Amino acid sequence: MCIRLPINRMREKQLEQLLGGMFLSLSTGCPTILTKSQWGGRAATCRTAMATPVTYVVIHHTAGSSCSSQSTCITQTKSVQNYHMDGNGWCDVGYSFLVGGDGSIFEGRGWTSVGAHAPNYNSNSIGINLIGTFTSSNPTTAAQNAAKNLIACGVTRGYIKSAYILKGHRNVTATECPGNTFYNTVKTWPRFQA
Numbered sequence: 001m002c003i004r005l006p007i008n009r010m011r012e013k014q015l016e017q018l019l020g021g022m023f024l025s026l027s028t029g030c031p032t033i034l035t036k037s038q039w040g041g042r043a044a045t046c047r048t049a050m051a052t053p054v055t056y057v058v059i060h061h062t063a064g065s066s067c068s069s070q071s072t073c074i075t076q077t078k079s080v081q082n083y084h085m086d087g088n089g090w091c092d093v094g095y096s097f098l099v100g101g102d103g104s105i106f107e108g109r110g111w112t113s114v115g116a117h118a119p120n121y122n123s124n125s126i127g128i129n130l131i132g133t134f135t136s137s138n139p140t141t142a143a144q145n146a147a148k149n150l151i152a153c154g155v156t157r158g159y160i161k162s163a164y165i166l167k168g169h170r171n172v173t174a175t176e177c178p179g180n181t182f183y184n185t186v187k188t189w190p191r192f193q194a
């Protein structure tokens with residue numbers, strides 16, 4: 001017979017809570033997403049609600065510098081947001097989410113706001129931008145996995161249709177985005193349709 005001391009029971013409870021949290025995140029299939037306030041982004045100046053689940057997922061690159069740590073990826077994300085808001089005069093960064101080379105995911109407009117990343121698709125898509133220029137190299141494995149996990153998360157949470165269609169930005173607009181090398185990789189991802 002085992003005599004359990006209060007301290008052990010406390011530890012058991014902590015372990016249960018920890019495991020419960022892990023199972024919760026596994027069952028929802030959702031990676032960590034840094035909210036705007038967590039990465040220090042500016043609040044949107046206006047917003048249009050988006051009906052979900054959406055049909056499309058559109059993949060982009062920033063065509064700017066890549067980043068390999070959370071702090072440098074935050075710098076890049078802020079720079080893109082400033083350009084979209086101050087340069088383009090938009091309400092917010094155009095993308096739904098941005099993904100850094102370290103695998104960090106940054107909330108842009110999020111799951112439920114119309115984006116500004118792919119004309120004619122903005123009100124029925126999630127736009128995911130991988131930070132960097134991928135004309136002759138691919139995003140890191142961490143970034144690619146983060147993007148794929150983010151899509152799976154959107155499906156699990158009901159923001160993206162399970163029968164969604166994946167596209168590269170160039171499939172819907174005359175643009176080089178998301179870069180030749182990365183585009184060839186995106187073509188191999190599940191549910192891609194040119």
Ligand SMILES: [Zn+2]
Nearest residue numbers: 060061169177
């Ligand atoms: Zn693009």
